[in-house]
Each structure stands twice: as C-alpha cells, then as structure tokens.
Amino acid sequence: MTDIVTPLIEGSPEAGAQQARAALSRLRAEVAKVVVGQDAVVTGMVIALLARGHVLLEGVPGVAKTLLIRTLSAALDLDFKRVQFTPDLMPGDVTGSLIFDARSAEFQFREGPVFTNLLLADEINRTPPKTQASLLEVMEERQVSVEGSSRPLPDPFLVAATQNPIEYEGTYPLPEAQLDRFLLKLTVPLPTRDEELGVLRAHHNGFDPRKLREAGVQPVATAADLALGRAAVQRVAVADGVLAYIVDLCRATRVSPSLELGASPRGATALLAAAKAWAWLTGRDYVTPDDVKALARPTLRHRVRLRSEAELEGVTTDNVLESVLATVPTPR
Known part of the structure; x- marks a missing residue:
C-alpha cells in the first residue's frame, strides 16, 4: 500500500x-x-x-x-x-x-x-x-x-x-x-x-x-x-465519471494479455468502497480519480491472476495494474 x-x-x-x-x-x-x-x-x-x-x-x-x-x-x-x-x-x-x-x-x-x-x-x-x-x-x-x-x-x-x-x-x-x-x-x-x-x-x-x-x-x-x-x-459523493472510471479499470484487467483472470464486479465495488473511505480520511466529501488510482493496486492485485508465460517473463500483477492505470483514460 x-x-x-x-x-x-x-x-x-x-x-x-x-x-x-x-x-x-x-x-x-x-x-x-x-x-x-x-x-x-x-x-x-x-x-x-x-x-x-x-x-x-x-x-x-x-x-x-x-x-x-x-x-x-x-x-x-x-x-x-x-x-x-x-x-x-x-x-x-x-x-x-x-x-x-x-x-x-x-x-x-x-x-x-x-x-x-x-x-x-x-x-x-x-x-x-x-x-x-x-x-x-x-x-x-x-x-x-x-x-x-x-x-x-x-x-x-x-x-x-x-x-x-x-x-x-x-x-x-x-x-x-x-x-x-x-x-x-x-x-x-x-x-x-x-x-x-x-x-x-x-x-x-x-x-x-x-x-x-x-x-x-x-x-x-x-x-x-x-x-x-x-x-x-x-x-461521500461519487460522480458518474469516476464510477465509469472504476468500471473501465476493472474491465481493462479482463482483456489484459498478461492476465488469465481479471477483476470481478466485486473488485469494482471494493475499489469504490476503498476510494470513498480514503477520500473521507483525507478530508473530502467526494471521490477523485486520484483516490481511485491510489487504491487500485492494493484493491485489485489479489483479484487478478497472471498467465504462466507472463510469470516466466518476470511480470508481476502490480506491473500489469500500472499498465492498466497508464492506458485507461482518466476522467477530467
């Protein structure tokens, strides 16, 4: 974390x-x-x-x-x-x-x-x-x-x-x-x-x-x-754009060539809950895309599974999640 x-x-x-x-x-x-x-x-x-x-x-x-x-x-x-x-x-x-x-x-x-x-x-x-x-x-x-x-x-x-x-x-x-x-x-x-x-x-x-x-x-x-x-x-309020961003991140893990198992809908709800808690702890009553990014790795790293060939190449789940975060457009 x-x-x-x-x-x-x-x-x-x-x-x-x-x-x-x-x-x-x-x-x-x-x-x-x-x-x-x-x-x-x-x-x-x-x-x-x-x-x-x-x-x-x-x-x-x-x-x-x-x-x-x-x-x-x-x-x-x-x-x-x-x-x-x-x-x-x-x-x-x-x-x-x-x-x-x-x-x-x-x-x-x-x-x-x-x-x-x-x-x-x-x-x-x-x-x-x-x-x-x-x-x-x-x-x-x-x-x-x-x-x-x-x-x-x-x-x-x-x-x-x-x-x-x-x-x-x-x-x-x-x-x-x-x-x-x-x-x-x-x-x-x-x-x-x-x-x-x-x-x-x-x-x-x-x-x-x-x-x-x-x-x-x-x-x-x-x-x-x-x-x-x-x-x-x-x-804590969550804009529709941020909700869509969470969904897009989780769906991106399901089509990643390095993963044989992506995040489930439960993973999306978990990311939402964690982001809302973190937003409140930091003194805000709304969630930002940065809150979602901060919690994406600890929330999703155990919900995805690498393909065996990716493991042999030294790829980690955090590497894949970093790639997903870099490629999925961040809402403005």
Missing part, C-alpha cells in the same frame, strides 16, 4: 464526523510508538475498517505484522485474538463448536476465536482448504452458523490474514473465491536502515512487544468513532 502517502487531513462539515476523523488520524502516530515505518499499512487497515472489509498482509517473517495488528487494536480499544493456522487446525477451532455439558445434559456452543473485533489469521495459507473455508461465512456474512443456528459476530469485525511471500513449501494457496473476500492486499515492507536502527535502540532500551501499555500505547479512538466514520463515508 505504498501508493497512499498523503497525510490525513482533519476537517469536516459535521462535528461528529470531524471528531471521528481526528481520532482516526491519531492512530498512525500511536501505532508508530512501537511499529516503525508502517504508516501506509496502518492507513490501509483503517480504510478496511471504515469500508467493513478485510485485509491480507503479505511480508517476510519478522516485519512486525502481528505486533502491528495488536498495537492497532490497543489504539482503537478493540478486542483482539490471534489464531496460528497450522496443517492440523480444524474449522471448529476457528469458529467454535458444540460441547456437551454433563451438568445440564445439553450441548452448549463454545465460541471460537472469531468472536472478536480484530482477528489475526496468522499464516492462513498453512492450513488446509477445509479450515480456510471456515472463514468464508465469517468474512462475508459476519456470523457463524452451527447446527442451523446463526450467531452474529461483534461489530466492528475485521480479519487480518498474513502470509509469507517467499516460502510456499507445505502451504495451501488461497483459492480465488476466498482471495476475493479480502478488500485489500497490503505488502508489509522491510524497514529502512534508519528505521531498523530505531527498532534496535528501542529493544536495547528495554522495549517489550508483549507490554504495549508500558510502551506508551493508549486508546486514541473507539468503535464509536469508527461507526461515525462509516456513516460519513456512506455520504
């Missing part, structure tokens, strides 16, 4: 929305107290929360993906749970299951870790497809159905799934149908030299990633701020 670098701008005609934007704007500074150099990823997470979406985080081990989500939940004062996805993990270990209670002689539902606000699905591609699929209803319907009964999940609810981009041995790649459920795919980069020096200094001075409160992380926004922000995002 390196495309988004503009600082968040405060200001809104409505006092509630202005207060919510100001609170969410403080998140990056709060997370930066313990996670260095990941402002763009934090912004992407906020966009996903505002758009009621989910996020796929891709980065090599050791770039603080887990710490970032834990810190974000602490700064938002939201409940957080982590599931380590392994080959022997069962669907009931994620969603919950019925347990026989000998005292009442009845089956009782024991909630799984999905009953939270922020769920970290760590190394999601290390668990078999059956367990991966247990998240489909959770992500789309925000509920768990067991034995004919549906149990709603808390609101807000976001799945942040991680995967390693270089180690594929013993993994189960997510199918396209599940990848399409993620609003954004964010790459978590390695820190710069100066940022890495800052990390070492913090650890040398006694920083413990398991003790965020001692590191000074405090709640700066709440679920109420997110609710106000979501309501304001719904009111």
Whole structure:
C-alpha cells in the first residue's frame, strides 16, 4: 500500500464526523510508538475498517505484522485474538463448536476465536482448504452458523490474514473465491536502515512487544468513532465519471494479455468502497480519480491472476495494474 502517502487531513462539515476523523488520524502516530515505518499499512487497515472489509498482509517473517495488528487494536480499544493456522487446525477451532455439558445434559456452543473485533489469521495459507473455508461465512456474512443456528459476530469485525511471500513449501494457496473476500492486499515492507536502527535502540532500551501499555500505547479512538466514520463515508459523493472510471479499470484487467483472470464486479465495488473511505480520511466529501488510482493496486492485485508465460517473463500483477492505470483514460 505504498501508493497512499498523503497525510490525513482533519476537517469536516459535521462535528461528529470531524471528531471521528481526528481520532482516526491519531492512530498512525500511536501505532508508530512501537511499529516503525508502517504508516501506509496502518492507513490501509483503517480504510478496511471504515469500508467493513478485510485485509491480507503479505511480508517476510519478522516485519512486525502481528505486533502491528495488536498495537492497532490497543489504539482503537478493540478486542483482539490471534489464531496460528497450522496443517492440523480444524474449522471448529476457528469458529467454535458444540460441547456437551454433563451438568445440564445439553450441548452448549463454545465460541471460537472469531468472536472478536480484530482477528489475526496468522499464516492462513498453512492450513488446509477445509479450515480456510471456515472463514468464508465469517468474512462475508459476519456470523457463524452451527447446527442451523446463526450467531452474529461483534461489530466492528475485521480479519487480518498474513502470509509469507517467499516460502510456499507445505502451504495451501488461497483459492480465488476466498482471495476475493479480502478488500485489500497490503505488502508489509522491510524497514529502512534508519528505521531498523530505531527498532534496535528501542529493544536495547528495554522495549517489550508483549507490554504495549508500558510502551506508551493508549486508546486514541473507539468503535464509536469508527461507526461515525462509516456513516460519513456512506455520504461521500461519487460522480458518474469516476464510477465509469472504476468500471473501465476493472474491465481493462479482463482483456489484459498478461492476465488469465481479471477483476470481478466485486473488485469494482471494493475499489469504490476503498476510494470513498480514503477520500473521507483525507478530508473530502467526494471521490477523485486520484483516490481511485491510489487504491487500485492494493484493491485489485489479489483479484487478478497472471498467465504462466507472463510469470516466466518476470511480470508481476502490480506491473500489469500500472499498465492498466497508464492506458485507461482518466476522467477530467
């Protein structure tokens, strides 16, 4: 999500929305107290929360993906749970299951870790497809159905799934149908030299990633701020020309010679939702073509699939999306 670098701008005609934007704007500074150099990823997470979406985080081990989500939940004062996805993990270990209670002689539902606000699905591609699929209803319907009964999940609810981009041995790649459920795919980069020096200094001075409160992380926004922000995002205006631009971008991916699978209509609606959230965060009540361009790569990169010959030539999905952005006319 390196495309988004503009600082968040405060200001809104409505006092509630202005207060919510100001609170969410403080998140990056709060997370930066313990996670260095990941402002763009934090912004992407906020966009996903505002758009009621989910996020796929891709980065090599050791770039603080887990710490970032834990810190974000602490700064938002939201409940957080982590599931380590392994080959022997069962669907009931994620969603919950019925347990026989000998005292009442009845089956009782024991909630799984999905009953939270922020769920970290760590190394999601290390668990078999059956367990991966247990998240489909959770992500789309925000509920768990067991034995004919549906149990709603808390609101807000976001799945942040991680995967390693270089180690594929013993993994189960997510199918396209599940990848399409993620609003954004964010790459978590390695820190710069100066940022890495800052990390070492913090650890040398006694920083413990398991003790965020001692590191000074405090709640700066709440679920109420997110609710106000979501309501304001719904009111963001989008001109017909911008809507047509989103459609043209997605349709261009379907005819790209480098792709065997282009973005679906769900990809277009996801790009619209992400662009509206970003426009509101930057202090506007309307979407511009630049908002669409800024979110095109993180919103579409996991929804398209390269042809094998393009992969052999070293082409990446981001290369193809850059070409699409360069060739599709931008509305004036």
